[in-house]
Structure formats: structure tokens, C-alpha cells
Amino acid sequence: MFDPKSDYALNKKDPDAIVYIDAAGTLTRLTLADFSSPEEFQRWKTWSDESYHQIENAGIAFSKHTLSLHGLSEKATAVQSPEDTLMKTLEQREREEMRRLLMEGLDNCLTRPQRRRLWLYCVDRLTVRQIAEAENVKHQSIVECLTAAKKKLKNFLKSGD
Numbered sequence: 001m002f003d004p005k006s007d008y009a010l011n012k013k014d015p016d017a018i019v020y021i022d023a024a025g026t027l028t029r030l031t032l033a034d035f036s037s038p039e040e041f042q043r044w045k046t047w048s049d050e051s052y053h054q055i056e057n058a059g060i061a062f063s064k065h066t067l068s069l070h071g072l073s074e075k076a077t078a079v080q081s082p083e084d085t086l087m088k089t090l091e092q093r094e095r096e097e098m099r100r101l102l103m104e105g106l107d108n109c110l111t112r113p114q115r116r117r118l119w120l121y122c123v124d125r126l127t128v129r130q131i132a133e134a135e136n137v138k139h140q141s142i143v144e145c146l147t148a149a150k151k152k153l154k155n156f157l158k159s160g161d
Contacts, residue, residue, distance in 0.1 A: 006052075006056065007019070007020055007021050007052055007055075008052035008056040010027070011048055011052050012049060012052070012053075017030060017031045018030040018044055018045055018048045020048070030044075105156055106153075106156075109152050109153065110149055110152055110153070114145055114148065114152070115149075117131055117145050117146060117149070118146060118149045120134075121146055128142045128143055128146070
């Protein structure tokens with residue numbers, strides 16, 4: 001990323017001086033008056049521009065091949081404990097079992113067209129009109145089917161308490 005306050009930027013922006021920042025952070029400007037001749041100044045100005053440019057490019061190349069940990073969250077760099085791994089595995093198994101039971105319940109509770117249309121509506125995110133067009137039926141038929149499926153599901157879930 002180009003830094004407009006870097007040595008390179010400050011030196012390049014000022015064609016009448018060689019600008020550098022020393023180790024203490026002091027900004028120094030060497031002008032034509034600090035040199036014995038305009039040719040001498042121009043030679044050093046050209047050299048400083050090229051040198052700063054090479055340093056800037058080397059910094060950019062380095063940063064492109066370096067991963068900074070500064071912006072990463074603790075979660076991204078943390079190693080999961082064995083207990084967390086075990087709990088995650090157990091929770092995943094529990095979710096899979098609940099999903100299986102729910103699907104079995106849906107199979108027993110809903111008719112095949114209700115399951116298909118509910119899936120298209122809720123999971124595939126098709127509109128009622130799209131489902132009706134795909135199945136070559138009236139819009140109202142899909143609405144009635146989804147309403148009946150919703151009612152059956154509510155009763156099914158209430159009975160599971």
C-alpha cells in the first residue's frame with residue numbers, strides 16, 4: 001500500500017529537494033544550495049529517487065508475500081481444545097439425529113406433494129407462482145397445499161412436546 005508520508009513519497013513530490021527522514025524522525029531537505037553544482041544536485045536527486053523507489057518496491061513485494069496476524073481474530077489463530085472438539089462432534093451428532101427424526105416426522109405427517117412443494121418454497125426459495133408454473137397447476141392450488149402443510153406441521157410439532 002502506498003504511504004503518502006513515506007520517504008519515497010516526500011522525496012518524489014518535491015522536485016527541488018532531496019527529502020529524507022532520519023532515524024530520529026526528523027525531516028531533512030537538501031536543496032540545490034547544499035550542493036556544489038546543479039549537476040551534482042541532479043545526480044544525487046536522481047540517485048535518491050531511484051533508491052527510494054527500489055526500497056518502496058521491496059517493501060511492497062515483502063508485504064504481498066507476508067501474512068499479518070494483526071488483523072486476524074483470536075478465533076482464527078486459536079487452536080481448539082480437545083474438549084471443544086469433542087463437544088462440537090457430539091452437538092453435530094445430536095443435530096443430525098434431530099434432523100433425521102424431523103425428516104421422518106415430515107414423511108409421516110405430510111403428503112408427497114406437500115413435502116415437495118414445501119421444500120421448493122422454503123429451501124429452494126421458489127415463489128408460489130414459480131412452483132405453480134413448474135407443476136403446471138393453478139396458483140391457488142399451491143397456496144392451499146402450503147397452508148395445509150403448515151397446519152399439519154404445527155399440529156405435528158405441538159404433539160411432539
